[in-house]
Amino acid sequence: MSLKHHLTTIAAALALSLGLSSGAQAQDRVALKVVGQPAATGLIQKNKEKPFFDDFAKRTGLPFDADYKSIDSLGIKDTEQLRVMKAGLFDIVSLRVSQNSRDEPTLLGMDLVGAAPDYATARKVYESYSDALDQRLQKQFQVKLLGIWPFGPQILFCKKPIAKLADMAGMKVRVYDQNLAKFIESVGGTPVPLSFTEVHQSLSLGVVDCAITGPSSANSSNWPEVTTHQYALGFQMAMNGYAMSMKSWNRLSPDQKSKMQAAFNTLVDDIWAYSQELTQDAINCNAGKDPCTTGKKFKLVNVPVTDADKETVRKAVASISLPTWAEICDKSNPGCSAAWKKTVGKAIGVQ
Structure with missing residues (x-):
């Protein structure tokens, strides 16, 4: 059509x-x-x-x-x-x-x-x-x-045990944009684009092993019913x-x-x-901990975030995110990445 x-x-x-x-x-x-x-x-x-x-x-x-x-x-x-x-x-x-x-x-x-x-x-x-x-x-x-x-921070929910980003190697991971897809590829995962409403069933059926969203959205949509671990490392907002x-x-x-x-x-x-x-309340709820005032309690394993993984995500802006996006954006909007560097880049110290 x-x-x-x-x-x-x-x-x-x-x-x-x-x-x-x-x-x-x-x-x-x-x-x-x-x-x-x-x-x-x-x-x-x-x-x-x-x-x-x-x-x-x-x-x-x-x-x-x-x-x-x-x-x-x-x-x-x-x-x-x-x-x-x-x-x-x-x-x-x-x-x-x-x-x-x-x-x-x-x-x-x-x-x-x-x-x-x-x-x-x-x-x-x-x-x-x-x-x-x-x-x-x-x-x-x-x-x-x-x-x-x-x-809020978009974090990782998996139905297989994970302790660090590298554990996603070979796993199929739900993503929602091309920038996130490129990052997941860089740590060995296979990105699978899915709309939010498709994710619960896809996790249940094994179409994907992991999926990324905010803690509160995951709680509201019962993702912890079909996953076992949450890794509260924010990739995007x-x-x-x-x-x-x-x-x-x-x-x-x-x-x-x-x-x-x-x-x-x-x-x-x-x-x-x-x-x-x-965000913080939902992370608690998903793991079955208090205080939990806004969501439903589940029993996810709350995996401690490693300093190395925080650094990997931080460095991804200059090494993966910005170059990947700039190439696409400048084709449709010449000067796009230059404008970003003058505004956002200047504000957060990334060029």
Whole structure:
């Protein structure tokens, strides 16, 4: 099926013809079509994102309601978000950064393997890179970037015993972008690209031996039912964001734009703090330890992270992540890696 036909089918099936109308300037309540995170990803979607859009008019102070649906309830792949936005099918999207990086490699500059080993560094990456990314998304996909937030450190879950990265040699490992795939190859694993919703079954059936995601998302989706070990070494921060179609954004008055941006700034800051709380709690829950207040208790072996593996991931930025990504990104967006070095590279000391 061609992409055009696919998008047409989605549009027809979901009756997504309502966009932001000229009534935005009046005080009529306008319904914005919003694509949310997969419900399967857990508590950030459930406790922060969905309530924000459910109470959208109050949160923004604007006469807009949000027709919010999680992406997994819409029948759209999370790799197609930029395409459906460009086609005008939605007004706002909860953008999955790595998953859409094949359509726009510039996105991945926000989340290179090893570039953000902790929340403080991840925030530096976001603040230094968001303007360049916003400009690129506006130009290529006609969407305005409203903010970026992290699910948190993406760690390893395996159904076979592991004590260090080298133990992944010969194992099939679920990945979600090409940068992570290249890193897994470098330590001897075989990367297997899978969407989040496919992972539980794939682990259960032995399609993969290990999989990478955040501790809280793994807990919410019951990955510890089908794995035995967790290795809390963060490879990436699983950056996600909010973007609005330029068609919808440009129909807002300057005051409305200011209120809209302020509301998303508040939401994003709230998620940054919540994500950090969830991460440590979920690591405890997955291993059946206290305190465990946000998730379900399981009995995973919590493997101590070696200093050598931390160093391997840290060095991967300059030796693997940046060169691999730069080659791809510069082909579609000349000057892409140079812009990254001037912004993110300068902020985190990588050239």
